[in-house]
Amino acid sequence: MDNPGGSEILTTLLQNQTMELDLFINSQQSERLRTALEEQSRRQTALLLRTHQSRIQFLIAQKDEEVAAAARRGAELRECLDRTEMEKERWRRVAQENEARIGRLRMSCGGCNRRRCCVVMVPCRHLCSCRECEPQLESCPVCKTVKKAAIDAFL
Ligand SMILES: [Zn+2]
Ligand SMILES: [Zn+2]
Known part of the structure; x- marks a missing residue:
């Protein structure tokens, strides 16, 4: 080398x-x-x-x-x-x-305040009075409308 x-x-x-x-x-x-x-x-x-x-x-x-x-x-x-x-x-x-x-x-009658109501006033149609008082009432005891007639109600 x-x-x-x-x-x-x-x-x-x-x-x-x-x-x-x-x-x-x-x-x-x-x-x-x-x-x-x-x-x-x-x-x-x-x-x-x-x-x-x-x-x-x-x-x-x-x-x-x-x-x-x-x-x-x-x-x-x-x-x-x-x-x-x-x-x-x-x-x-x-x-x-x-x-x-x-x-x-x-409701008791608006006239005598004792007996039960059984009459309807016309023309207002309120059931407001007993049969005994109704003839003496000239107007409805509830609304004071002058009564023209009264009808016995069926109760
Ligand atoms: Zn009465
Ligand atoms: Zn009345």
């Missing part, structure tokens, strides 16, 4: 270059791997978020439906209650009218 030192230097240089190249390739590979891993992680997170979001949206929709159903039930109950109240009020009025009618029928 003419120049064994030079060959050695060349070998060392080549080795160094190979190592640097290896390092370079390694770093490139690890960079790609890192990017790939990051991408995968990002995708998984996004998927998880989407799954979570749709689950939350589903739960919200379910709650909304429950609230709406409760509101509907409430409205139905209120309507039912209103109808019952109206019916109750109607019957109360009917009972009141009946009581008033009975009260009028039991």
Whole structure:
């Protein structure tokens, strides 16, 4: 060998270059791997978020439906209650009218204030006098309308 030192230097240089190249390739590979891993992680997170979001949206929709159903039930109950109240009020009025009618029928004579009324005055049509008092009454004891006639009432 003419120049064994030079060959050695060349070998060392080549080795160094190979190592640097290896390092370079390694770093490139690890960079790609890192990017790939990051991408995968990002995708998984996004998927998880989407799954979570749709689950939350589903739960919200379910709650909304429950609230709406409760509101509907409430409205139905209120309507039912209103109808019952109206019916109750109607019957109360009917009972009141009946009581008033009975009260009028039991009313004592406007002349003697003692015997029960059994004569209807005309024209006012008030049931306001007993048979005994009627001939002496010139007007209705309830409304003071002048009597034109008197009719026996069926009681
Ligand atoms: Zn009387
Ligand atoms: Zn009268």
